[in-house]
Amino acid sequence: MFTSIRRYSETAFALLLCGVIAALAACSTSHSHLPEDQLRAQALDKSLICPICPGETIDRSQVQLANQMQVIVREQVADGKSDAEIRQFFVDRYGERVLAAPSKEGFNLVMWIAPPVGITLALLVLFLVTRSMLRQGPAPTLRTSSADSSRDADLEGYLELVDKELGERDGPHPPAEKPDTEGTA
Amino acid sequence: MADLGSITLLLSLALAVYAAIGSVVGKWKNAPELVISARYAAYLTPAMLAISTGVLVSAFVNHNFELRYVAGHSNLAMDPWLTWVAFYAGNEGSMLFLSLIFSAVSAIAIWRAPQEVGPALPYTTFVLMSITVFFVAVMMTMANPFFELPVAPADGQGINPLLTHVGMFFHPPMLMAGLIGLGIPFAFGMGHLMAGQTGDEWADTARVWALIVWATLTIGLLLGAWWAYTILGWGGYWAWDPVENAGLLPWLPLTAFVHSIMVQKRRGMFRMWNMALIILAWGFAMYGMFMNRGGPVPSVHSFGQSTMGWVFLVFLGANLLGAFALFFWRYSSLKSAAALESSLSREAAFLLNNLLFLMIALVTLWGVLYPLITDVFRGVTITVGRPYFDVVAGPLFLALVVLMGIGPLLPWRRASGQSLFRLMRLPIAVGLSTAGISVLFGATSAIPALAFGVCGMAATGIAREWAKGTQVRHNKGENYPLAFVRLVSSNRPRYGGYIAHIGIIMVAFAATGSSFYGVQDDFSLAPGERAVLGDYEMEYIGATTQIKSDRIEQRADVMLYKNGEFVKQLQPGYAFYPSFSMAATRAGIRQTPVEDLYILASEFSEDGRALFRLHINPLIVWLWLAGPVMVFGTVVSLWPERQKAAVAISTLRTPPPTA
Numbered sequence: 001m002f003t004s005i006r007r008y009s010e011t012a013f014a015l016l017l018c019g020v021i022a023a024l025a026a027c028s029t030s031h032s033h034l035p036e037d038q039l040r041a042q043a044l045d046k047s048l049i050c051p052i053c054p055g056e057t058i059d060r061s062q063v064q065l066a067n068q069m070q071v072i073v074r075e076q077v078a079d080g081k082s083d084a085e086i087r088q089f090f091v092d093r094y095g096e097r098v099l100a101a102p103s104k105e106g107f108n109l110v111m112w113i114a115p116p117v118g119i120t121l122a123l124l125v126l127f128l129v130t131r132s133m134l135r136q137g138p139a140p141t142l143r144t145s146s147a148d149s150s151r152d153a154d155l156e157g158y159l160e161l162v163d164k165e166l167g168e169r170d171g172p173h174p175p176a177e178k179p180d181t182e183g184t185a
Numbered sequence: 186m187a188d189l190g191s192i193t194l195l196l197s198l199a200l201a202v203y204a205a206i207g208s209v210v211g212k213w214k215n216a217p218e219l220v221i222s223a224r225y226a227a228y229l230t231p232a233m234l235a236i237s238t239g240v241l242v243s244a245f246v247n248h249n250f251e252l253r254y255v256a257g258h259s260n261l262a263m264d265p266w267l268t269w270v271a272f273y274a275g276n277e278g279s280m281l282f283l284s285l286i287f288s289a290v291s292a293i294a295i296w297r298a299p300q301e302v303g304p305a306l307p308y309t310t311f312v313l314m315s316i317t318v319f320f321v322a323v324m325m326t327m328a329n330p331f332f333e334l335p336v337a338p339a340d341g342q343g344i345n346p347l348l349t350h351v352g353m354f355f356h357p358p359m360l361m362a363g364l365i366g367l368g369i370p371f372a373f374g375m376g377h378l379m380a381g382q383t384g385d386e387w388a389d390t391a392r393v394w395a396l397i398v399w400a401t402l403t404i405g406l407l408l409g410a411w412w413a414y415t416i417l418g419w420g421g422y423w424a425w426d427p428v429e430n431a432g433l434l435p436w437l438p439l440t441a442f443v444h445s446i447m448v449q450k451r452r453g454m455f456r457m458w459n460m461a462l463i464i465l466a467w468g469f470a471m472y473g474m475f476m477n478r479g480g481p482v483p484s485v486h487s488f489g490q491s492t493m494g495w496v497f498l499v500f501l502g503a504n505l506l507g508a509f510a511l512f513f514w515r516y517s518s519l520k521s522a523a524a525l526e527s528s529l530s531r532e533a534a535f536l537l538n539n540l541l542f543l544m545i546a547l548v549t550l551w552g553v554l555y556p557l558i559t560d561v562f563r564g565v566t567i568t569v570g571r572p573y574f575d576v577v578a579g580p581l582f583l584a585l586v587v588l589m590g591i592g593p594l595l596p597w598r599r600a601s602g603q604s605l606f607r608l609m610r611l612p613i614a615v616g617l618s619t620a621g622i623s624v625l626f627g628a629t630s631a632i633p634a635l636a637f638g639v640c641g642m643a644a645t646g647i648a649r650e651w652a653k654g655t656q657v658r659h660n661k662g663e664n665y666p667l668a669f670v671r672l673v674s675s676n677r678p679r680y681g682g683y684i685a686h687i688g689i690i691m692v693a694f695a696a697t698g699s700s701f702y703g704v705q706d707d708f709s710l711a712p713g714e715r716a717v718l719g720d721y722e723m724e725y726i727g728a729t730t731q732i733k734s735d736r737i738e739q740r741a742d743v744m745l746y747k748n749g750e751f752v753k754q755l756q757p758g759y760a761f762y763p764s765f766s767m768a769a770t771r772a773g774i775r776q777t778p779v780e781d782l783y784i785l786a787s788e789f790s791e792d793g794r795a796l797f798r799l800h801i802n803p804l805i806v807w808l809w810l811a812g813p814v815m816v817f818g819t820v821v822s823l824w825p826e827r828q829k830a831a832v833a834i835s836t837l838r839t840p841p842p843t844a
Contacts, residue, residue, distance in 0.1 A: 011611075013652045014645050018615045018622075021644060021694070025619065025637040026626030027779040028698040028803030034706060042705065049568045055426045057570070060419035062768070062787065096565055101572035107563060111555045115548040115577045126540050130533060133525040 190240035197233035200226040205314035212307035231289035251337040260341040262734040277330035284320040309376025346762040352412030363402030364470040369394040371467035383518040388450045400819040407812040418770030420800040425574040431476040435469035441542035453522030464508040471501040527599030534592030590643035616642030633701040681822020688815035691807040698804030705800040722746040736760040741786040757786040
């Protein structure tokens, strides 16, 4: 009986959540689209730094130079130049620092490659450390017999917990945090 | 009056020095009276600094322009309520604020220290008071707020106009308190290393302080984002600029720490790792404070004074060197009391969580440092900005949210693949449907759909835990609300953590919506003309100009329509401050749960024409709502459980923790 009640409330909860999150997500994504050229120009604005106000893209900056650069971007987009060409135009004038992030070529490849390499290495180290920690640990005891445990094994965890709490509040063990264990031993 | 401030500064320095040295010498010479007197000195230090602060505040209120600091950061026209902001607006005042807040929190930490940290407390006091000594000494020698001008000017220079915003009442103090507050858990860690107490004695106290600091720092960061959104006038809230990164960097290892310290508390594991994390977090916090004081990057956050920057850098280096020397000295005794039993367990999930946070911190640091590398090796100045951080840190954050959906559902010790599948079935189903629905209704690319789906999954995992637990208690005869409240209070660290997780999901949700689906457009309008963006239409009525004592305000009157219906009247505009030749924008914002319509108006010309920039920023409100949710979660997981846990642990610690 508990099972069906639980399923019911869980599903209701899940549906509600899914509904709210998905509705918000869906509404937020449904915008009329601006012309392609304009979107490109806006994206370019966000990838160029205003040379006289360090760190601010020309999209953010409100100084004259940034506005002029925005005008140039729009002119060049209208002329049909590619993003790379337009960026190069500004790099030729102001140097590499005009780009919000370095291009993925030459020496700067180092910057782009280091993070994924580092992350891969770190995951590898984590894997090795975990494995060695597992080896140091006690030999695997009884495998959790999830096959024969009922579908409500996690529910039993809760029942146990509630019993404990309704009975002696502070047992000799730390407040057992095993609502979702399925009989740890 | 100013002399009183200087005298109490000097006294606080003397007291702090005495407290630092006295507690260690007392411990070595086994002289409890000395240790106790050192403790009282530690309590008196913040009292002295509070008097200095009072003197400075009264100088502001009374317009005592003899003080260089008061003359430089206020004027006769300044609203008295801005005194609070002016107090920490400059280098000198912010140093005083940092010293006061740190010494006060240190005193509370020493006073409230539970029994199990007792043996290491003299050393902890030493570390805490040494940090105080550093700040007070640097303030007195390089940035004395009580420095008197030979001739008092008739009027002061006034306050930086960008700071005259409600957010500035809380963002700087919260962030400063959060950064320096990291010194508290750090000091407990170091104190225990010095005392050779390398078990789990420090875990509980450090966790409590780390959580308090975490909440403070989180709110500080969010308030900064809110301030940027409403006053910097570029329609965004986070730009990955070097100083923002400096605030984020300590937050990352600290967040990792508040998770992994739980593992130490519960299972006696990760002892070495937690020490390393807290050292790292404090290192990043000092880096953040260094960036504010003449760091290499000029920005709104920088207080200038390059010499002080160097002093901070040396302090940072000395701290890291000392801390890691201690760490390696005690290295062999920092072994775990328990072993990892399965790679499919909550411990393992915590390990992966820590790794992800650390990775985000490191790739961020890499982005911050890389320009220095090209500068040195190629002699070329480059910028590393948003495109890098979005691409590199974005996926790692997403992976964290995925893990947040799975990790808390995993049991300690070990889980089976089957049970994991059973636990994850529903969350995954909800995640997939969320992603599916957002694709059906206009999500154009895979990444945001995936991100929305992940948010759905993680939220369902938490909601399901709540629903399940509440249902079980309800079946035991409690009504639903009571069952829910009892459930949460039955295991506060756990359920408080879930509440904080909901806050993080809200941040992820808002970040996804606003970074992938924001739309903007520029318009030049004459009065009476209209502009259209998405479903919105804006009518420009006309402009008004107001000349105030310190600024010229220009605002546009704007009528906003959505789908043809009038929704709101807004007054976007900006204020120009002639004495600073600086403009602060005041955006017009109409906020709904789905999206913000954000209007900026500038370049008003004689004939009434003005430039408008309209943004549709989806889901932003969830970002601001996340703040209170996360604080509430922290309070739940901390407050009432604290006394209970302190007692429980001390009684439990006699036998070694169960392996």
